[in-house]
Amino acid sequence: MKPQLQKPSRIRDCDGPDSPLAAATAFRDKGILGKVRRALARHDVLLAYQPVVYASDPDNVAFYEGLIRILDENQRVIPAGDFMPAAENEEAGRLIDCFALELGLRALAERPDLRLSINMSARSIGYPPWMSVLREGLSTDPTSGERLILEITESSAMLMPELVQVMMSDLASHGITFALDDFGAGYTAFRYFKEFNFDVLKIDGQFVRDIHRDANNQVLAQALVSIGKHFDMLTVAEAVEDAGEAAWLAEIGFDCLQGFYFGAPSINAPSDIVEEKRA
Numbered sequence: 001m002k003p004q005l006q007k008p009s010r011i012r013d014c015d016g017p018d019s020p021l022a023a024a025t026a027f028r029d030k031g032i033l034g035k036v037r038r039a040l041a042r043h044d045v046l047l048a049y050q051p052v053v054y055a056s057d058p059d060n061v062a063f064y065e066g067l068i069r070i071l072d073e074n075q076r077v078i079p080a081g082d083f084m085p086a087a088e089n090e091e092a093g094r095l096i097d098c099f100a101l102e103l104g105l106r107a108l109a110e111r112p113d114l115r116l117s118i119n120m121s122a123r124s125i126g127y128p129p130w131m132s133v134l135r136e137g138l139s140t141d142p143t144s145g146e147r148l149i150l151e152i153t154e155s156s157a158m159l160m161p162e163l164v165q166v167m168m169s170d171l172a173s174h175g176i177t178f179a180l181d182d183f184g185a186g187y188t189a190f191r192y193f194k195e196f197n198f199d200v201l202k203i204d205g206q207f208v209r210d211i212h213r214d215a216n217n218q219v220l221a222q223a224l225v226s227i228g229k230h231f232d233m234l235t236v237a238e239a240v241e242d243a244g245e246a247a248w249l250a251e252i253g254f255d256c257l258q259g260f261y262f263g264a265p266s267i268n269a270p271s272d273i274v275e276e277k278r279a
Helices: 009-015 020-042 080-087 091-110 122-126 128-140 142-147 161-174 215-230 243-251 270-278
Strands: 045-054 057-070 116-120 148-153 177-183 200-203 234-237 256-258
Touching: 020 057, 020 080, 020 091, 045 091, 057 080, 057 091, 057 256, 080 091, 091 116, 091 122, 091 128, 091 142, 091 148, 116 177, 122 128, 122 161, 128 142, 142 148, 142 161, 148 200, 200 215, 215 234, 243 256
Parallel strands: 057 116, 116 148, 148 177, 177 200, 200 234, 234 256
Antiparallel strands: 045 057, 045 256
16 A cells, blocks of 8 residues: 655644744734734724715715724824724624624714715624624614625625525615625625625725736636626726726726725815815
8 A cells, every 4th residue: 555645734723723933923813813902802993984986976975884993002003904804803803893883883973975985894784783783773863774785705694694685684674875895805605695685896905906908807807797797786996996997997987986096095084075076
């Protein structure tokens, strides 16, 4: 019998769950999560607003995405990429969703002309405080539901698709819009996709990058936008960074565009962002 080859134990130790690298990563994540938890306890959070514009009329904002910003002890923003992957599986992730929703609903109540999207994890659907924030906000300003968009990433939605479907059905009477975020980056089972009732499809930025020069991204983006149109969904291209990308995306039929080319996230009120852009 041919002996099976095994990795040397030295190499196994370097990439396993008990490896020095894994330990260092866990230590780093624990430290960052500690900072985040302390910031949440202090309520050191705010929203940054990024415009989502109509592809056919980029000077016209369709809605804003409200992005949570968490501040450390020195009032500096803790980069979301440093803590969100680790927080996703922790209660801290649920609290972040609660704060984002609370701030978003408050902004909607203060600005009757605002349409705003807020990110959430599917894990927050069964988190009672998150639902309490939503119910209270909707009761305070019943019009906010019709101007609220809840964004759920594709990978998150696929963790518990049945629960997502139930939530969307339960909240339909409030007029809330639902967006499937980062589409193409996860592994959507199309049998679920047909049953979802998402209103907005946001195409992941990896398919947008250099699309006016990248033949592969051209084919993939066209296929993804055609899926959205087939299911009568508003299609949004994320991470648009230059005029060439914007022109190509508009040409193939995207409804809306979002990215630094049209505006970076800003902590200023949306009305101030519009004025800054016009100036």
